[in-house]
Amino acid sequence: LAKTTQPISMDSYEGQEVNITCSHNNIATNDYITWYQQFPSQGPRFIIQGYKTKVTNEVASLFIPADRKSSTLSLPRVSLSDTAVYYCLVNPAGFKTIFGAGTRLFVKA
């Protein structure tokens, strides 16, 4: 199972772009990279998923280099409501999904 490493916490200000990088050195060929967001007292919520290069949706962008050993979640123009914990997961070819401790993003006014 590919292990992920991401920063424990990050601070930002409203309106800024936030980039959270996750490393996953032993990612397997068939693995996808998935990011979840979790607000206090709620279950995680899917943000974005990708395999390589760049994926963009209405919430975020995901950048994955050619070697796929890392990925970067980009949140454009964050607001106070983006304060949450963000988890990077590498989907294994099985069911034992591993959530790490995640990155606590705190957005200030």
Added chain:
Amino acid sequence: NAGVTQTPKFQVLKTGQSMTLQCAQDMNHNSMYWYRQDPGMGLRLIYYSASEGTTDKGEVPNGYNVSRLNKREFSLRLESAAPSQTSVYFCASHRAFGQETQYFGPGTRLLVL
């Protein structure tokens, strides 16, 4: 669609008591999961059910049992609760094996005294 629902929302138990946490999904998903989340920590997989009729252990199965009652429902049972099982429990489901995203319920907060 309600998505993934969990009952109860909150429960207080005494050490040694038993209880069952209920989870149901209305998305016709094949796979279901139980996680626990301790304060300030990530989620840890307790048990999962890849499809109706099958269950398997996750990362922290000790002290728990599960039942996949049917395609919609997946319950988690604590036979003899311990203070170390104080946590927030999340149920999740996803459509099928593979790269599908998981959908999470709102969680059950359990306090064991």
